[in-house]
Amino acid sequence: MIRLDKVSKRYPNGHYGLVDASLTIRRGEFVFVVGPSGAGKSSLIRLLYREDFATEGEVYVDQFKLSSLRRGQVARLRRQLGVVFQDVKLLPNRNVYHNVAFAMEVVGASSRDIHKRVPQVLELVGLSRRRENFPDQLSGGEQQRVGIARALVNNPIYVIADEPTGNLDPETSRDIMKLFVEINRRGATVIMATHAKDIVNQMQRRVVAIEQGRVSRDDARGVYGYES
Amino acid sequence: MNLNGLKYVLGETGRNLVSNSWMSLASVSTVAISMFVLSFFLVVTTNVNHVTAVLQSQVEMRVFVNPKATRSQEYALLKEARHWPNVRKMDFFTKSQAANNLKKEFPNQRGLVQLMAKSNPLFDGYDVFTYHPKDIPLLAKRFKQQSIVRTVVYEGQVVKRLTKLSTILKWVGWGVEVLLGLATLFIIVNTIRLAVFARRREVQVMKLVGATDWFIRWPFVLEGLVLGVLGALLADGAVDAGYRWLAQAAGTALPFWPLASLQAVMHEVWLFTLIGGFFVGGLASLVALRRFLRV
Numbered sequence: 001m002i003r004l005d006k007v008s009k010r011y012p013n014g015h016y017g018l019v020d021a022s023l024t025i026r027r028g029e030f031v032f033v034v035g036p037s038g039a040g041k042s043s044l045i046r047l048l049y050r051e052d053f054a055t056e057g058e059v060y061v062d063q064f065k066l067s068s069l070r071r072g073q074v075a076r077l078r079r080q081l082g083v084v085f086q087d088v089k090l091l092p093n094r095n096v097y098h099n100v101a102f103a104m105e106v107v108g109a110s111s112r113d114i115h116k117r118v119p120q121v122l123e124l125v126g127l128s129r130r131r132e133n134f135p136d137q138l139s140g141g142e143q144q145r146v147g148i149a150r151a152l153v154n155n156p157i158y159v160i161a162d163e164p165t166g167n168l169d170p171e172t173s174r175d176i177m178k179l180f181v182e183i184n185r186r187g188a189t190v191i192m193a194t195h196a197k198d199i200v201n202q203m204q205r206r207v208v209a210i211e212q213g214r215v216s217r218d219d220a221r222g223v224y225g226y227e228s
Numbered sequence: 229m230n231l232n233g234l235k236y237v238l239g240e241t242g243r244n245l246v247s248n249s250w251m252s253l254a255s256v257s258t259v260a261i262s263m264f265v266l267s268f269f270l271v272v273t274t275n276v277n278h279v280t281a282v283l284q285s286q287v288e289m290r291v292f293v294n295p296k297a298t299r300s301q302e303y304a305l306l307k308e309a310r311h312w313p314n315v316r317k318m319d320f321f322t323k324s325q326a327a328n329n330l331k332k333e334f335p336n337q338r339g340l341v342q343l344m345a346k347s348n349p350l351f352d353g354y355d356v357f358t359y360h361p362k363d364i365p366l367l368a369k370r371f372k373q374q375s376i377v378r379t380v381v382y383e384g385q386v387v388k389r390l391t392k393l394s395t396i397l398k399w400v401g402w403g404v405e406v407l408l409g410l411a412t413l414f415i416i417v418n419t420i421r422l423a424v425f426a427r428r429r430e431v432q433v434m435k436l437v438g439a440t441d442w443f444i445r446w447p448f449v450l451e452g453l454v455l456g457v458l459g460a461l462l463a464d465g466a467v468d469a470g471y472r473w474l475a476q477a478a479g480t481a482l483p484f485w486p487l488a489s490l491q492a493v494m495h496e497v498w499l500f501t502l503i504g505g506f507f508v509g510g511l512a513s514l515v516a517l518r519r520f521l522r523v
Binding site for chain 2: 049071072075077078079081083103106107109111154
């Protein structure tokens with residue numbers, strides 16, 4: 001379970017990313033985080049994988065209390081999370097297979113496990129035939145699929161995505177979103193910050209809206225609710 | 229860390245070194261120059277110490293006897309002085325033995341040999357060894373007070389000056405080395421900083437998927453150590469070759485000069501340069517990572 005308890009995030013320039021935000025996300029949920037640009041969606045996402053700290057309040061991810069994590073525990077926390085970015089962050093000098101395998105190598109997985117697991121996730125994201133290609137040989141949608149495969153390869157409990165369809169055309173975005181639904185169906189909790197109004201409206205999942213850093217709405221089967 | 233992790237760390241270290249080859253070369257050269265300068269001071273200090281030791285191991289004190297003294301007087305003094313508290317060893321020599329020794333030491337000096345054959349200008353005497361060099365002046369004074377003693381000669385002053393020189397050289401050497409060490413540190417810090425910068429995306433991904441701090445750091449730490457040790461080895465090679473040449477040249481030009489052996493010199497050089505290279509490389513990595521890789 002993820003829990004935010006009266007969390008505020010104040011940046012050094014005095015600007016607030018989040019103000020007094022409280023939220024609970026249970027395992028297995030699919031949650032959209034929506035809101036205008038600069039509202040605080042990315043601030044919330046960054047707090048979840050401990051890229052940032054809350055300046056007030058507390059963030060809990062399962063047994064981890066994020067404000068008091070020691071450095072070694074941050075690595076343990078992140079092994080339970082799979083993070084997907086708008087800009088994907090693929091390694092240009094590694095092919096699809098090795099971009100995904102990299103995430104397992106650096107957490108000390110055995111070669112045997114890597115050889116077994118990487119083809120499975122490539123199959124799931126539909127990139128089995130592109131495993132030898134390098135990122136610059138892939139379309140935007142395919143690159144994002146590699147990013148998702150990399151986030152999934154260590155079997156995370158939570159998949160956190162920060163505008164994963166932000167750079168993609170509507171059709172590709174729908175394909176990517178179907179993939180997240182499938183990931184959620186297989187048991188992972190999905191938390192996604194997005195501007196994809198049509199998809200949010202169509203999917204009718206839980207929607208947490210953030211405006212000026214505050215949680216303004218939390219609907220179990222919500223809609224986007226803004227002009228995008 | 230398992231075998232896979234080790235393979236990854238070694239692979240990344242190699243990749244960093246190769247993809248950053250110009251900076252790696254600059255770092256290795258700087259370490260090599262720095263270690264070469266350290267070696268230079270080590271070589272000089274070792275040799276000064278060697279000369280000091282040679283002088284000390286040679287006759288510490290030579291006591292010459294008055295030509296009018298009889299052999300029984302000479303033996304009487306030998307018997308008595310051998311039991312003086314500071315005397316470790318005392319040998320008697322006659323003036324003909326002294327002449328023979330001189331002939332052996334300088335076989336090419338024909339004039340000297342001929343002169344010795346005609347008339348021997350040398351004296352009977354004693355070679356005296358002490359337990360501590362500091363006892364020499366007092367002992368010399370005691371010998372001088374003996375009626376049959378003509379003169380006492382010892383190397384005390386030279387040894388004292390050489391010891392002082394050795395100490396000064398050691399301190400100057402370390403002073404220069406600290407300055408060069410800082411310059412070296414700076415260059416390696418920058419090399420590793422570039423490596424971290426070039427790998428920033430990998431580092432970011434590693435952090436996000438839960439790699440531990442040390443797993444991320446190891447390739448960079450190893451890189452620093454490799455740069456430091458490679459530089460030290462390069463310096464060692466140069467010093468080894470240079471000293472061999474010097475020993476050969478000195479053997480011809482200064483046959484009587486007691487040069488320290490190659491083994492003795494290289495033992496010091498290997499020890500200090502490898503420790504130095506390892507230390508500078510490791511420290512530079514840690515400084516660079518502390519500043520540029522907040523994981």
